[in-house]
Amino acid sequence: MSIQTILETMEYGVAPEDDSHARAWLDAHKDGFGHYINGEMTKPGALFETRDPASDTVLAQVSQGTQGDVDAAVAAARKAQPDWAKLSGHQRAKHLYALARHIQQHSRLLAVLETLDSGKPIRESRDIDIPLVARHFYHHAGWAEILEDEMPGHVAHGVCGQIIPWNFPLLMLAWKIAPALAAGNTVVLKPAEYTPLTALAFAEIAIECGIPKGVINIVTGDGETGAAIVGHEGIDKLAFTGSTEVGRILRERTAGSGKALTLELGGKSPFIVFGDADLDAAVEGVVDAIWFNQGQVCCAGSRILVAESVAGQFETLLRARMKTLRTGDPMDKSTDVGAIVHPVQLSRIRDLVEQGASDGATLHQASAPQGCYFPPTLVTDVEPASILSTEEIFGPVVTLTTFRTPSDAVALANNTRYGLAASIWSENVNLCLDIGAQVKAGIIWINCTNIFDAGAGFGGYRESGFGREGGREGMRAYLRNPAAATGKGKGSTPEPLATGPADTIKSGEIDRTAKLYIGGKQARPDSGYSYQVKGSKAVVGLAGLGNRKDIRNAVEAASKTKGWGKATGHNRAQVLYYIGENLSARAGEFTERLESLGGNRKAAQAEVETAITRCFWYAAQADKFDGAVHSTKSEFVTLAMNEPIGVLGLVAPSAQPLLGAISLVLPAIAMGNSVVLVPSQAHPLAATDLYQVFDTSDLPGGVVNIVTGPRDELAKTLAAHDGVDAIWYFGDHSGCKMVETQSAGNLKQSWTEADDARDWAGRGGQGRLFLERATQVKNIWVPYGV
């Protein structure tokens, strides 16, 4: 084309990235890739194709991982783990540093492979994915170095099974492998079947760097290979990033296995534009939110909520911006939106969009070429019930809805099962922080979106999963503290309940009735039954036989206590101190109660004394267990805030009925949660005595609710309740499994343990672990600049 012609049109022309080096690397492996097990590449097994979605051509043949491959990988990881963990932090740091350096040295090869395999634009793999991969390894080389000083007493889980998605293939590998290795774990990782190539290139880089054999193992394959990892007995911790659907299956399959689990799942993140926002900036934000990586981003801002006052102007600007988006060849340096990863995914997007359109939504689409492409799409006239508003589309499709007021915006933002991220646009910092606090999401981007850094935690609320990746909170997910939990424990199984009248019960002069405690009021059990509470010799009293309706009422009462979570740490501390004070005033009464249940006087006194101390300890923590300001990017303040989780179900250990209950309730309420407590089934009266203490300690009604009765039946109702945000269960092994299985429903966080696995009277019964379990970290990104 002549210069003169181009001067007329001023078109960009084509600017293809050179793929010859990547093609040469693929050519060198044209016989197929094996797995990376025990430090070397295995011989290729049964092969399947991995394709370039943009050109619909085969790139390479990779091996379908078998049960045998997974066994070999786990065995290699198991064998390597003790030595790897025994290395000094500095030695592990040197290995991670080498990986970071070599990733940079091979950066363009990795970027080109990523784009070929996934269809994402070369600009993104070159400027975003691969630099973040290197950053992640550098950051975690640092964690390896300082871990002993920063997190004393913590040790690695052991062998980690890691399953990652196709949207950020190498970046997700980095997010999984870097912290695991820093902590002293060894790993078995399965890349997504659509996008295994950069993981295999990474395996060669690991060999080049001299990573000790067995420390990293990579097995390629499909869902069956993944299932072999999930079900493998030799795995101590599982980390998964992918769909909520598969995450739920993982939760169910691993229930009761004792494997630690973190899940990074789907999202339907709101993108909230207020009337005083820089609208041009917000429009560009939409581009970065939903037309980044073809919208195949779990934290994509896929629901635009815009103030009615500026909605027309915003939509005009956005639709104008859509006209300059370039969708096409991912290898062209001027491409904004590349190919959809796979035809299967493309047809899923098409189906959802067609369904939404047939329900009355209006589509505004930019142009896209033929092939595995989907045009950038804005959807208007869409109602909250539309499938396009509720389902994660995982494509370049964004809905636009208007709101009237900030509270309206919050209501719409939180009207979702998910809670991964939110983006908030306004020039009013007061408004931004207020809304940021109210939106239920793990990541809040103010006047920006899709900003990532290894130094900040990433992860969601609600059905977007649990656990964090990146930052201090991410490191914690790959460590455990063996000093706190003394052993595995057998767990106790309570005796069957006796509901009929008992022999004569010795008591004081006037009969006392222990009721349930719901919404700050004593309540009779819905069942109308009571059950016998046995002491060392005889029945010492009756307790209400709670059932699922009592749990339902208690959860409802707990979810209504909005003020408690917003109260200052100081205010909550005052209440906890007051509980300690009143418990102390009634120490004699509680001691007698414990004695009557079978303890000796000295033990009873010690239990009460420890309970009082614990009140003070958590009162002290209430205004001190605070967050952090992460060091991330320049001109950003990244706030990591410890937020209450919401409504917690607490199933207390059987022994030490007062201390067990109070050890769970105090950290939960100190952090601003409200709770439904199921006290020791056998000895609930020490816990029901507490409600008079609560009543006299200025504890708002509904913050603590107590339902006595059959432990596992009540635990099951709590675990299956969608209004319960987390559950702690201390019981027996079958109960642990049941709770974890039931928790899959709304993917609530669960903490299950045999109730005799820790020393409740000692350090095992109190500490930062309880506070960490009672909070979730919200990372708020606030950019600044005049």
Place this chain on the structure above:
Amino acid sequence: MKTQTDLKLRGGALVPATAAHPEHPRNPGMKLDVAMFEGHHVNRAATERRCATLTARRSVKKEHQAAWLVNAVRCVDLTTLAGDDTAGRVKRLCAKARQPIAPHIEAGLGLKPGALTVGAVCVYPTMVPHAVKALDGSNIPVASVATGFPAGLMPLHLRLEEIRWAVAQGAAEIDIVINRELALTGNWQGLHDEISAMREACGDAHMKAILATGELETLNTVYAASMVAMQAGADFIKTSTGKESVNATLPVSLVMIRALRDFGAVTGQMIGFKPAGGMKQAKEALAWQILMKEELGRDWLNPDLFRFGASSMLGDIERQLEHHVTGRYADSSRHALA
């Protein structure tokens, strides 16, 4: 399935045009309307992010790159604004303006000999007669700075007289500087009155309003000052004198051209944009052109709506073009001095 592809104006925004406009009328200006900029917010961090990624989102290579660099030459206001300017210096500059790239490069690019010139030559008022003489017959306009350039703190009647004098000497374009004090104190009416008077003094000469954005500092003030200058009748808005410590930057340019777009959406006027000062490399010429094309469209790549205030950048462009033609990297000593 309802699909809407054509875009209509609904709010205050202008849809980027794609086809070239042959002609557009001069901006007559309008009364001050503070509603067009008060309450408009510019977010600095987001503006910088857009600029940082914008130039990574678009790439022009090979003959396209050569064409884009040739286009940049068409848009250069070749400038000398120094205390030691002389008739001889101006004459040399004008020779370069007539023949901005060497004939062998021109030929290698397949361009008609002598057809490529810069957009204008920009000088101090007393140098205007020398430039007019040196450019006689070339159709290259002479631009003169005026109004007490660069600080603009002379009495108003003297600043206006300076404009009239430069126009009388043959300047076809006047680059005025705004009174920064009026902008920094928010005296928008005062600023509007002054610039309107300057526009009147320009007569048929086109007026470029220099905002000296490095001294306005905040992007909200840049947006407001841009809007006031256009309301007062500026044909172009220009970033800098070249004498501030911070001159043309992409973020400031983005804010100014969005103001220009918003002004156009309300009035229908097409206003020109001129970044000036600090641009030295050919790749910067590409970056600013990408900015113009992405944000405003093809029209704003023509010299009637877009100029670069630069001088040394031309030398780098010439070297890059020689490389395109010969495949060898050229040294500046082989190219004619500006």
